[in-house]
Amino acid sequence: MALAARKPRVEKSGTRRRIVSEARRHFLAHGFRGMTMDDLAQELGMSKKTLYAHFPTKVALVEAALRDKLGELGAELELITSQSPAFLPALHAMLAVLQRHAEEIRPPFVRDMQRSAPDLFHMVETRRSALIQRHFGRLFAEGRREGMIRRDVPVRLAIAILLAATQGVMNPPRVTELGITPKVALSAILTVILEGVLTRSGRANR
16 A cells, blocks of 8 residues: 555656656757647647646746756756865866756747746846855865965955856846857856966966
């Protein structure tokens, strides 16, 4: 009886996971305004009733897809910074993770966020800011210890500048206005900030 009672919860969890994974893949690449919940149910090979049992609205599913992406990003950054590697290997690993995640977000999704779900972006900004403060804070502190980060720029100030640049550029209206992808925006921000905070030794070895 105990096993029978647990089985539906496992299946339910697996179904939800599959819905979120497929929605994330499609929404981030192609946007979400043009895809109805009925279309998604058909693509997943499930009934509309099953899909709506997990996500009553498309906005709820978009939010779940975003939370899934941010959770995955946070876990990958945590794995890098919690192992306390040397500054440069950690920096390279973090940049690779950030670029890969930024590449997943394509212009159609950015446009749809701006037009149809601006409130969700507040959640993205909050989670993103927390990730930057936590993981770049650790990284810059380690870089300071190794002589790779300038001592005349306080770590907290460097993080504040990185946050301000990210919030000012990596938002749907500005990215759309500039006609760039999130990956291009992120690359430019990190290049400018890192060139400014790294010592000569740090820049030479980057």
